[in-house]
Amino acid sequence: MIHIRDLTVKFNQISVLENISVDVNRGEIVHILGPNGSGKTTLIKILLGLIRPTSGEVKIASTRIGYLPQIIKVNANFPTTVGEVIYSGFSQQSLLMKKQQIALIKTWLTKMEIPDLFDKQFSELSGGQRQRVLLIRAIIAKPDLLVLDEPTSALDPEFRRHFYEIINELNMEGMTILNITHDLDSHYVNCSNNVLYLDRKVRYYGSACDFQNDFGNKEHHHHVD
Amino acid sequence: MWIEIFTYNFMIFAFIIGGLVALVTALISPFIVLNNQSMLADGLAHTSFLGFVIGVILVDQPIYIALIIASIASLLIKFISSKASINNDAAIGVVSSLSFAIGLIIISVTSGFNVSIESLMTGSLLTTNINDIIITSVLAAITFSFVLIYYRYLYQNVFDKENIVISRKKSILLDYGLSMISALIIVVGVKIVGALLVSSLIIFPTLIATQFKRSFKTTILISVSTSLATMLFSIYISYPLDIPASSTVVVTNASVLLIAYLYRYFKGRLVK
Numbered sequence: 097m098i099h100i101r102d103l104t105v106k107f108n109q110i111s112v113l114e115n116i117s118v119d120v121n122r123g124e125i126v127h128i129l130g131p132n133g134s135g136k137t138t139l140i141k142i143l144l145g146l147i148r149p150t151s152g153e154v155k156i157a158s159t160r161i162g163y164l165p166q167i168i169k170v171n172a173n174f175p176t177t178v179g180e181v182i183y184s185g186f187s188q189q190s191l192l193m194k195k196q197q198i199a200l201i202k203t204w205l206t207k208m209e210i211p212d213l214f215d216k217q218f219s220e221l222s223g224g225q226r227q228r229v230l231l232i233r234a235i236i237a238k239p240d241l242l243v244l245d246e247p248t249s250a251l252d253p254e255f256r257r258h259f260y261e262i263i264n265e266l267n268m269e270g271m272t273i274l275n276i277t278h279d280l281d282s283h284y285v286n287c288s289n290n291v292l293y294l295d296r297k298v299r300y301y302g303s304a305c306d307f308q309n310d311f312g313n314k315e316h317h318h319h320v321d
Numbered sequence: 322m323w324i325e326i327f328t329y330n331f332m333i334f335a336f337i338i339g340g341l342v343a344l345v346t347a348l349i350s351p352f353i354v355l356n357n358q359s360m361l362a363d364g365l366a367h368t369s370f371l372g373f374v375i376g377v378i379l380v381d382q383p384i385y386i387a388l389i390i391a392s393i394a395s396l397l398i399k400f401i402s403s404k405a406s407i408n409n410d411a412a413i414g415v416v417s418s419l420s421f422a423i424g425l426i427i428i429s430v431t432s433g434f435n436v437s438i439e440s441l442m443t444g445s446l447l448t449t450n451i452n453d454i455i456i457t458s459v460l461a462a463i464t465f466s467f468v469l470i471y472y473r474y475l476y477q478n479v480f481d482k483e484n485i486v487i488s489r490k491k492s493i494l495l496d497y498g499l500s501m502i503s504a505l506i507i508v509v510g511v512k513i514v515g516a517l518l519v520s521s522l523i524i525f526p527t528l529i530a531t532q533f534k535r536s537f538k539t540t541i542l543i544s545v546s547t548s549l550a551t552m553l554f555s556i557y558i559s560y561p562l563d564i565p566a567s568s569t570v571v572v573t574n575a576s577v578l579l580i581a582y583l584y585r586y587f588k589g590r591l592v593k
Contacts, residue, residue, distance in 0.1 A: 146483055165483055174355055174480050175530070176537040181480070189473045217534050 097122040097241065097272050098143065103152035105138055112138045114297050116152070120290075122240075125263070125273045127280055127304060130294035136276045137166075139294065140243055143274070158272075160187065162239035164247050167226045178205070178213045178221070178229050185233035204232045207262065209255065223250030231259075235266060242266065244275045260284035280304070326560055334454060335446045335566070339552045341457045342513050345464045345506050347526035347548030351541055352468075352499060354527035356479045361398065361500065362507060362520035364413035368394035369508040370516040371420035373441050374427050384456060387508045394420060395504035399497050444515035444567040446556065457509050464502055471495060476537060514567035522548070525574035532581035551577055 098120040105113040113135040120126055128136050141147040142154060144163060162185070182201045183193055198214075205211050208228040213221065221229065227250045234242060244263075248256045264286075267273055280291070291307040293300035300307055326332050353361060372390035376383025394416055402412035428438065440448075468475065474495055477484050503523070510519035526544035533543055555569040 144483075163484060165481065171355065171480055173531075174537070175534060175540045176476075176480060177535075180476075180537055184473060184477055184480070184484075191469070191472065215536075219534075 097124075097157050098274075099153070099155040099157075101153040103139075103142065103154060104150050105135070105142065105147065106150045111150075111296065113142075113294075116294075116298055118292060118298065118301060120272065120274070122157075122272055123267070123270055125267050125275065125289045126292050127285065127289060128274060128276045128292045128294060129278075129280060130299075134295045136294055137245060140245060140274065140276060144243065156241070158239070158241040160237060160239040160241070162234035162237065162242045164227070164231050164234045164242075164244045166245050167223055167230065167250060173219060176218050178216050178218055181218050181229055182233045182236055185236040187237045200236065201232070204236065208232060209258070224252060224255065227251060228255075235271075238271075240271060242271050242273045244273065244277075246276055246278060248277065248279065256281075257284065280308075323561060326557065331447050331449075332556075332560065334449050334451075335556050336553060338449050338454050338457050338509075339446060339513060339556050339566070340549055341454075341461050342506070342510055343522065343548040343552035344545060345457075345461050346510060346522040347545040348464055348468055348541065349499065349503055349506065350523050350526040350544050350548075351530070351537070352475050352479055353503060354524055355531075358409070358500075359520070359524050360410055360413050361395075361503060362523040364398060364417035365391055365395055365504050365507040366511055366516045366519045367417035368420040369504070369511045370441055371424035371427075372508065373511065374424040378427070378431060382452065384453070384508065384512060387511070388456075388505055390420075391504040391508045392501050395500040396497060399500050403493070440515070441511070442515045442517045443565055444511070444513050444518065446513050446566045447560075449512070453509070453512060460505055460509060464506065467498065467502055471498075475499070514570060518567050518571050521571045521574060525551075525571075525578060529574070529578050529581050532578075532585045534585070547577060548574075 098118070100116055100118045103113060103116040104111060116139065128139065130136050138147065142149055143156060144161065179193070179198070179201060182204070183189065183197065186197060202211070202214060205213055208231070210225055210228055213225065213229070218226065218229065227247060231244075231247060234244075248259055251259055263273060263275070285304045287303055287305040289304040290302060291300060291304045292298065293307065353359065369387045369391040372387030373383050375390065376386030379386060398409075398412050398416050401407055401415065402409040407415075478495055507519055507523070510522050513519075514522060526548040527540070529547050530540045530543035533540070535543070551573045552570055555573045556566050559566040559569040
């Protein structure tokens with residue numbers, strides 16, 4: 097699904113990513129880890145077409161990409177309701193929302209344990225609520241590739257577990273998932289997941305369980321339980 | 322006095338053209354103000370001043386020249402600000418002060434410049450003609466179609482710019498389109514309320530509407546309806562009171578904003 101060969105990205109002559117070569121198959125979950133400034137977000141922006149690579153080859157065979165940005169990236173003073181924000185994720189839109197679309201949005205709100213927020217102002221939500229709303233927006237149109245940028249950073253530990261249950265469910269339905277994270281917790285990760293550990297170069301790419309056994313013990317940047 | 326207003330043709334013209342301008346400025350207002358582009362309106366008003374000055378010298382209907390020059394300037398501003406080394410505010414400052422300066426130089430070297438600078442600065446709502454009404458109506462039709470057709474992208478462009486790029490739409494084309502339409506609207510606005518005050522027609526409606534904290538669609542509806550109401554009200558009271566309509570619009574809008582702000586402030590306190 098994703099094919100990256102010899103990807104290099106430089107900003108002002110300083111390389112942020114060097115010679116990255118990675119393949120991701122359809123239906124995989126890849127957790128992307130690495131210290132701050134290791135190029136995780138840059139890699140994702142390359143895949144989304146937000147940044148052009150300096151050199152190398154990037155191919156994506158996806159018809160629809162869902163993207164959950166870091167929550168600080170959206171315009172928080174914008175007067176808009178939760179319903180409108182999620183609605184903007186649909187691929188078919190008209191001036192008025194259709195009944196079944198409203199119903200689908202409400203089902204997801206309930207699933208995310210924020211059932212009463214449909215008419216609430218987005219700007220009045222807490223960080224964790226915003227993150228859930230933006231996640232629903234990303235998945236509502238059933239993308240085949242879902243890209244998450246630190247999706248759990250504002251979530252409380254209890255909901256975090258539920259969040260990964262939902263991610264795994266979507267993955268079971270065939271969605272390919274890339275997940276930038278700072279806290280890879282073995283409770284949420286199973287051995288079929290992959291880990292890509294970046295520090296400008298690919299330091300590790302393979303099974304999440306092997307990563308935890310071989311590599312995790314040596315690394316102090318991340319706690320890997 | 323208060324009724325005979327409606328027997329004058331020039332007052333009817335003023336109501337029609339003022340109403341149309343109020344509608345279109347309010348319609349694009351949220352997409353500009355909430356996108357932190359309020360200065361764009363001000364900058365484009367300055368460049369259309371240059372357009373009118375050149376237009377007066379060259380042709381009978383200076384508004385056509387002003388329309389062309391303002392659209393070129395709007396593309397120029399977008400282009401300059403797309404270069405990473407200059408930010409948007411600075412780009413607007415450069416283009417607008419330059420064109421304003423050139424306009425003033427042209428006026429000073431042209432002998433017999435027969436349009437008062439004051440009318441360019443504060444507008445001339447009561448001397449509009451059928452030609453102005455036609456131009457404004459066409460512009461209103463273009464603006465309404467643009468917003469209706471591209472609503473979902475305009476919405477995302479303000480709320481979450483990155484997401485547009487991902488949905489493989491050209492965010493940049495949308496920006497250029499919006500800024501060009503703003504330029505055309507502002508030129509007509511300059512004719513009505515003048516170069517000094519026109520940006521208020523873009524800025525006030527959204528400021529007022531956002532006080533109510535509703536959905537984005539409702540915000541647009543509030544923005545459009547308050548803008549229309551304040552414009553018609555201002556034109557109506559300005560004539561018998563013998564005060565400039567353009568300044569009255571700004572003062573009326575400021576008063577409505579204050580009331581809306583107080584409403585929100587006290588409502589917020591009551592809830593707590």
